[in-house]
Amino acid sequence: MNRILAVARLHTVVWWNQFIWPWLILFISLSANYLIFLSIDEAAPGKTSTGGLSSIYIVSAIAAAIAISQIFPFALGMGVTRRTFYLATALVNVTQALLYGVLLYILNLIEGGTDGFGIGLHFFRVPYVDVSNGLLQIAVYAAPLLFINFVTMFVAILFVRFGTNGLFATVAATILIFGLLAALISWQNWWGDIWHWLSTQHQISLLVGWPALVAAVAALGGMAAIRRTNA
Amino acid sequence: MSVVAAAGLTKRFGDVTALDDVSFSLEENAIYGLLGRNGAGKTTLMQLITGQNTVTSGELRLFGEHPFENEQALMRVVFIKESQKYPSGYKVKHVLTMAGRLFPNWDEEFAQSLVDDFNLPRNRDVRKLSRGMTSALGVTVGLAARAELTFFDEPYLGLDAVARQLFYDRLLADYAAHPRTVVLSTHLIDEVADLIEHVLLLDKGKLLLDAPSEELRGEVMDATGPAAVVDEFAASRLVLHREQLGGTVRVTLRGSFDNAERLKAKKLGIDLEPVSLQQAVVRLTMERNAVR
Numbered sequence: 001m002n003r004i005l006a007v008a009r010l011h012t013v014v015w016w017n018q019f020i021w022p023w024l025i026l027f028i029s030l031s032a033n034y035l036i037f038l039s040i041d042e043a044a045p046g047k048t049s050t051g052g053l054s055s056i057y058i059v060s061a062i063a064a065a066i067a068i069s070q071i072f073p074f075a076l077g078m079g080v081t082r083r084t085f086y087l088a089t090a091l092v093n094v095t096q097a098l099l100y101g102v103l104l105y106i107l108n109l110i111e112g113g114t115d116g117f118g119i120g121l122h123f124f125r126v127p128y129v130d131v132s133n134g135l136l137q138i139a140v141y142a143a144p145l146l147f148i149n150f151v152t153m154f155v156a157i158l159f160v161r162f163g164t165n166g167l168f169a170t171v172a173a174t175i176l177i178f179g180l181l182a183a184l185i186s187w188q189n190w191w192g193d194i195w196h197w198l199s200t201q202h203q204i205s206l207l208v209g210w211p212a213l214v215a216a217v218a219a220l221g222g223m224a225a226i227r228r229t230n231a
Numbered sequence: 232m233s234v235v236a237a238a239g240l241t242k243r244f245g246d247v248t249a250l251d252d253v254s255f256s257l258e259e260n261a262i263y264g265l266l267g268r269n270g271a272g273k274t275t276l277m278q279l280i281t282g283q284n285t286v287t288s289g290e291l292r293l294f295g296e297h298p299f300e301n302e303q304a305l306m307r308v309v310f311i312k313e314s315q316k317y318p319s320g321y322k323v324k325h326v327l328t329m330a331g332r333l334f335p336n337w338d339e340e341f342a343q344s345l346v347d348d349f350n351l352p353r354n355r356d357v358r359k360l361s362r363g364m365t366s367a368l369g370v371t372v373g374l375a376a377r378a379e380l381t382f383f384d385e386p387y388l389g390l391d392a393v394a395r396q397l398f399y400d401r402l403l404a405d406y407a408a409h410p411r412t413v414v415l416s417t418h419l420i421d422e423v424a425d426l427i428e429h430v431l432l433l434d435k436g437k438l439l440l441d442a443p444s445e446e447l448r449g450e451v452m453d454a455t456g457p458a459a460v461v462d463e464f465a466a467s468r469l470v471l472h473r474e475q476l477g478g479t480v481r482v483t484l485r486g487s488f489d490n491a492e493r494l495k496a497k498k499l500g501i502d503l504e505p506v507s508l509q510q511a512v513v514r515l516t517m518e519r520n521a522v523r
Contacts, residue, residue: 013328014318014321016320070316077315078329078330078333079334080305230284
């Protein structure tokens, strides 16, 4: 465990990159949205929702890709095993997702308490993503982070292991599989059933359950793939 | 127990055989020279020992254990390579901080003194360092890690002569105070000839030579003199190389030369002198390729 914590520092030693950038970009996004919605004060109520929150998920995905493409080769060079590196990276991911979830929830409360920063802005309390329970709200913010980080890491591992051809082959195979699946669904007229299934899914299942499940599968896949990867 | 033991070690990349049935051992507290031409398999060998890659066939033990994914064994090794990549955003100080956390025998004071010796800018982005400074950072990590087994794979690309001398001096001094097993892989053979206690020579994936450098120095000799006598003297030995200028011939010979032999050569008017380690390596490598 000590070794895992030491290796985890590989991700946080440049704390500016790991922590400050995602939040700086989020706050710039928030500021831009604030100014925009301030200038259109006649905006109809309920129409002041924005997707600016997504920036933190995108920045997080970029950090996950860098973790594999750049920090992994350095770690191997420093005598760290693939297994320890992966466990340490997963630990950082999970910790970060929970921490970001809490911070986003605090901002969510601030937004609620100030009536949308005084202008009715819905930046953190985006419709559908806004749930009533505090712990659930943290999970709603955190699960998609886990999803995007572990899926990005898995793809990045394939890239490091198999190179450009491997990456494109994976993308091609994915498109082929989903394309055939879509064709099958259309042919069998299953779309209606699928939409019905989605609409009957609980909000929390779609926001937390399914993303977390896919994240877990991607995490296990990444672990299996990295064990034979040479940087 | 040997630090490293390899038996029949083979590594193939597709249809390229990078290492072919290599057997040797590395013992405690010695400085090894891992020599050979580009593509001889030096880096591949070090990658296998340090668990960076998997063995195709044969046996390989590091501190008596399989190296691949072996945390306990790999923590006792440092592998400094010219091609080491550093993450973006990492400054010199970050690399040192992490090395300090990852290598159990890390000596921070020694590391800081090396940073001063090499004039390394602590706050500069590693990716913006010059070739020579990147090498100096690698050398600093490799020395201060004080790992029981230390690999330097062409560690001084871009390092000037003064910095290289500094590296040799610091290495020798620290080795004297903290004996360990060091493997130097380099093309600058003459520069490190005095450091190396044992030579491993690879050529096209085969281990060509595994001998103490002292022994090698006494075994490979240049004999210069009149053609007839030199050729007669050389007849009972392995001739690695022969060049003739008028009636004078110089041959590079491999064999044992005891005092009686040396005296005999002197009487015949043959000038017998040991060749440099670099010349010995070049001649041995070329001779093998000529035989093929």
